[in-house]
Amino acid sequence: MNLYPLLFMPVYRDYVWGGDRIRERFGRPAAPSPCAESWEISAHPDGMGVVENGSCAGKTLAEICAESGAEILGTHCPDGRFPILVKLIDAKTRLSVQVHPDEGAASRYGGEAKTEMWYILDAPQDAFVCAGLRPGVGPRIFGDAIKDRKVASTLRTLPVSPGKAVFIPGGLVHAICEGCLILEVQQSSNTTYRVYDWDRVDAGGNPRMLHVKQAMEVIDWHAPELGLFSSIPMKAAAASNKRDRVLRCDFFTMERFTLTEPEPFKPDGSSFRALFAPDGDVAINWADGQETLPAGRSCLIPAAMPPYSLGSVDGVATVLSVEV
Secondary structure: OOOOOEOEEOEEEOOOOEEOHHHHHOOOOOOOOOEOEEEEEOOOOOOOOEEOOHHHOOOEHHHHHHHHOHHHHOOOOOOOOOOEEEEEEEEOOOOOEEEOOOHHHHHHHOOOOOOEEEEEEEOOOOOEEEEEEOOOOOHHHHHHHHHOOOHHHHEEEEEOOOOOEEEEOOOOOEEEOOOOEEEEEEEOOOOOEEEEOOOOEOOOOOEOOOOHHHHHHHOOOOOOOOOEEOOEEEOOOOOOOEEEEEEEOOOOEEEEEEEOOOEEEOOOOOOOEEEEEEEOOEEEEEOOEEEEEOOOOEEEEOOOOOOEEEEEOOOOEEEEEEEO
16 A cells, blocks of 8 residues: 555534534534534544545545555554544533443443543633542432432532643543533544433433433442643654653553654554644655645554654644554
């Protein structure tokens, strides 16, 4: 396969809590209104990514992985499946209180395991998220709170601001609250169990479906208290660039590069690199070609890509990079 940076047609979701920042901030006229989510890089059947550039245009990510295997995925993905899903989330209003199964719960009760992280792209000054249960809240107290519609009183809240990251392992009760624009990286999964939806109803006056029984089965009642992740400075290859590790877990690692000159990369074949450019257009250059990653877009660098560089098209650019 001719290896080059792959751009994908976004898969949009118009859930009731969405806003208009994905369309307006990132220049996406095709996005619906409201636009709650944009699945940026996905091989999940519920929102399959289709390549829009180069010789692979029109092929799905799943097809490319099946055809080219380790050349795309890397040796860290021996099962031949694309293991993560990268999405944008625009929460004009708050999302439901929900939980996803971890690996153990998924094997016991079914569904797809989902650990995720949130990188805060934009948020008002008083923004917060819910991440976990307050100390002392167990199945009985939480079950009573669901029945009495007092779930909010059981949740831990974390203030958030742009540039911060939140880690949400499977089994942790959580909710993204109003005003947050987020880049989410997660295991490739679409299993969500809603516990409480803030008494919200649709246009017909009907509440959204809840999954209380399943949620109570998969909640990790002993989950540790988690805080915000602060970036760890790392050494960039180019002297004037900045490189920070944002978050590392068993399933993926995110780094942030602030580019003022070309940053060279020499892939070792172990992992693909998923990129998102929150600020500034990014030039991707390699021996046989060049591709521009516009601000507000994502792309996938194959694991066996020849040496390449990332640089700013016009002064300074920021890139979020995810590997497995």
